[in-house]
Amino acid sequence: MAKRIDVKDLNLFYGKFHAVQQVSLSVPPRNVTAFIGPSGCGKSTVLRSLNRMHEVAPGARVEGTVQLDGEDIYASTVDPVQVRRTIGMVFQRPNPFPTMSIRDNVVAGLKLAGVKNKKQLDEVAERSLRGANLWNEVKDRMDRPGGGLSGGQQQRLCIARAIAVQPDVLLMDEPCSALDPISTLAIEDLITELKKDYTIVIVTHNMQQAARVSDQTAFFNLLGVGQPGQLIEVDDTEKIFSNPTQKATEDYISGRFG
Amino acid sequence: MSDPVVVKPPGGTGPAGAPRGAAANTPAPPPEAPIPPQTEVEPKSPHVRPGDRIFKGLATGSGVFIVALIGAIGVFLLVQAIPSLALDNVNFLFSREWSTGDVGNMRFGILDLFLVTVVSAAFALIIAMPIALGIALFLTQYAPRRLARPFAYVIDLLAAVPSIIFGLWGLFVLGPVLTPIGEWLISSLGFIPLFAKGNVSIALGGTIFTAGIVLAVMILPIITAVSREVFDRTPGPHVEGAIALGATKWEVVRTTVLPFGKAGYVSASMLGLGRALGETIALTIILSATGSSFGWSLFDGGATFASKIALAAPEFNDPRSAGAYIAAGLVLFVLTFVVNAIARSIVAGRKEYE
Ligand SMILES: Nc1ncnc2c1ncn2[C@@H]1O[C@H](COP(=O)(O)OP(=O)(O)OP(=O)(O)O)[C@@H](O)[C@H]1O
Numbered sequence: 370m371a372k373r374i375d376v377k378d379l380n381l382f383y384g385k386f387h388a389v390q391q392v393s394l395s396v397p398p399r400n401v402t403a404f405i406g407p408s409g410c411g412k413s414t415v416l417r418s419l420n421r422m423h424e425v426a427p428g429a430r431v432e433g434t435v436q437l438d439g440e441d442i443y444a445s446t447v448d449p450v451q452v453r454r455t456i457g458m459v460f461q462r463p464n465p466f467p468t469m470s471i472r473d474n475v476v477a478g479l480k481l482a483g484v485k486n487k488k489q490l491d492e493v494a495e496r497s498l499r500g501a502n503l504w505n506e507v508k509d510r511m512d513r514p515g516g517g518l519s520g521g522q523q524q525r526l527c528i529a530r531a532i533a534v535q536p537d538v539l540l541m542d543e544p545c546s547a548l549d550p551i552s553t554l555a556i557e558d559l560i561t562e563l564k565k566d567y568t569i570v571i572v573t574h575n576m577q578q579a580a581r582v583s584d585q586t587a588f589f590n591l592l593g594v595g596q597p598g599q600l601i602e603v604d605d606t607e608k609i610f611s612n613p614t615q616k617a618t619e620d621y622i623s624g625r626f627g
Numbered sequence: 628m629s630d631p632v633v634v635k636p637p638g639g640t641g642p643a644g645a646p647r648g649a650a651a652n653t654p655a656p657p658p659e660a661p662i663p664p665q666t667e668v669e670p671k672s673p674h675v676r677p678g679d680r681i682f683k684g685l686a687t688g689s690g691v692f693i694v695a696l697i698g699a700i701g702v703f704l705l706v707q708a709i710p711s712l713a714l715d716n717v718n719f720l721f722s723r724e725w726s727t728g729d730v731g732n733m734r735f736g737i738l739d740l741f742l743v744t745v746v747s748a749a750f751a752l753i754i755a756m757p758i759a760l761g762i763a764l765f766l767t768q769y770a771p772r773r774l775a776r777p778f779a780y781v782i783d784l785l786a787a788v789p790s791i792i793f794g795l796w797g798l799f800v801l802g803p804v805l806t807p808i809g810e811w812l813i814s815s816l817g818f819i820p821l822f823a824k825g826n827v828s829i830a831l832g833g834t835i836f837t838a839g840i841v842l843a844v845m846i847l848p849i850i851t852a853v854s855r856e857v858f859d860r861t862p863g864p865h866v867e868g869a870i871a872l873g874a875t876k877w878e879v880v881r882t883t884v885l886p887f888g889k890a891g892y893v894s895a896s897m898l899g900l901g902r903a904l905g906e907t908i909a910l911t912i913i914l915s916a917t918g919s920s921f922g923w924s925l926f927d928g929g930a931t932f933a934s935k936i937a938l939a940a941p942e943f944n945d946p947r948s949a950g951a952y953i954a955a956g957l958v959l960f961v962l963t964f965v966v967n968a969i970a971r972s973i974v975a976g977r978k979e980y981e
């Protein structure tokens with residue numbers, strides 16, 4: 370299931386604004402890669418280009434290639450909807466569909482893909498909720514609206530929704546930034562679990578989190594205001610946090626940034 | 628149980644818990660001498676900001692005024708109507724007769740007026756609702772911004788056209804155009820009562836069919852404008868969530884925009900219905916008068932509450948016959964009230980979900 374991601378010479382634009390410049394990196398399958406860097410350096414923008422969400426913004430444009438197991442997702446023959454169906458995404462703010470029940474939220478992706486069999490949907494809902502460590506908390510209220518859960522539960526519901534379609538890759542944009550330390554730990558444990566089956570890319574502002582959950586870390590930086598963000602270096606997490614090649618990386622992770 | 632609560636404030640939590648009344652009592656015990664100055668200052672200032680008080684007075688005042696005004700209108704209608712209702716020689720609610728010319732023998736009932744009013748407004752709603760939904764979705768979801776703005780503007784402009792213009796247009800332009808369509812419907816679907824041959828000449832076009840279509844055009848901008856507003860407010864994160872799951876444009880609309888905007892759309896439609904029920908001058912011009920009663924056909928003529936009343940102005944010099952029309956107006960008043968109440972309860976039901 371898990372697939373490998375290869376990004377090559379990626380340049381991202383919002384209209385005339387050049388947001389990110391010349392990014393090249395690879396993410397092996399069944400691996401967690403963390404994106405770190407100061408605010409506005411383009412982490413979310415790069416992440417959103419990996420499932421073709423970038424182009425949803427008006428005027429947004431992509432140059433370069435992103436390959437999934439060697440297949441360019443930006444090839445002209447590829448349908449962006451199809452790409453998004455095989456790449457799950459979890460957002461910074463939990464965004465369950467408020468008018469849908471918990472069950473319907475989890476299986477929303479499958480329903481979009483045309484699965485109608487109720488028994489199958491129920492099975493997937495249970496499996497995904499167990500996978501997201503939420504099953505025990507919601508199994509008695511599957512028909513209640515998803516918006517009635519706590520923030521941490523909502524985020525795990527969104528993770529369940531993302532893994533319900535068994536995607537090749539899971540993208541997470543600061544999934545814990547709105548959560549308390551206990552929910553954060555629960556989600557970090559979950560990421561470590563999910564790594565067995567999925568290729569994961571996570572954006573985080575929390576250095577400890579990057580160090581705890583990721584195998585590989587990519588540091589992005591801004592050279593100046595109005596300049597495009599850049600990938601400074603990407604390496605094994607251990608290496609980045611103990612002995613980075615670039616001075617900027619060392620300054621950033623040791624808190625001497627700016 | 629209550630004793631410890633009373634003792635507590637002097638113990639030190641006074642400033643937070645004790646309102647003004649309590650603060651006046653507490654200064655007596657000596658031990659907490661340093662606290663009273665605080666307790667005296669704190670409760671006063673946050674509660675009596677003059678701006679707040681003025682605003683509260685203004686808001687309450689206008690609320691009370693509106694309610695009183697509506698109540699007064701209701702009472703006025705009732706007071707004028709009751710004497711005439713007492714003179715009515717047929718059942719007011721269930722009779723189809725309407726003759727008030729001879730004030731010695733008044734026979735008036737609203738059944739026909741009620742049916743023509745409701746059927747023409749409902750017909751208008753059935754036409755306008757899907758079209759308004761389509762336009763609102765097109766403008767908010769599909770049309771490029773550059774096109775959406777002028778397009779929305781044109782639709783809003785429709786709302787500014789005076790009803791008299793709609794009436795003339797309906798009678799002289801739309802009516803003749805609809806005549807062959809009506810004839811075709813009668814000949815092919817005439818076995819359905821709704822499409823049966825009506826009680827007025829179809830050649831003139833003064834039918835409920837024409838009236839309903841004109842009403843539909845008139846309420847279209849209301850429904851469209853409100854729905855557009857609601858659909859535009861679909862929370863971005865939900866839309867992105869759906870897109871990230873691999874939803875197509877239409878699936879995004881179905882999973883986020885429609886569920887979010889449904890209640891707003893329905894209550895917008897109810898607003899439109901209220902407008903259609905009360906529309907007067909356009910229908911006065913369009914609908915052909917008829918001597919026979921309403922037979923459930925869209926090709927019937929007749930009169931609605933509002934058009935009947937408007938046409939009866941010459942009779943208003945006698946309070947007894949005027950009272951009969953006021954009684955009819957009262958029923959219309961209640962009808963629109965009920966429609967509004969339904970719209971309101973739908974909107975309230977939606978709040979719980981957010
Ligand atoms: N929809 C958009 N339209 C125009 N510019 C955008 C848009 N989204 C982001 N940008 C710009 O692109 C640059 C990179 O933004 P991005 O959101 O990727 O940063 P980030 O690294 O994720 O920051 P943060 O850590 O604060 O989330 C910023 O200068 C931002 O202002």
Ligand SMILES: [Mg+2]
Pocket residue numbers: 412413414542572
């Ligand atoms: Mg971001």
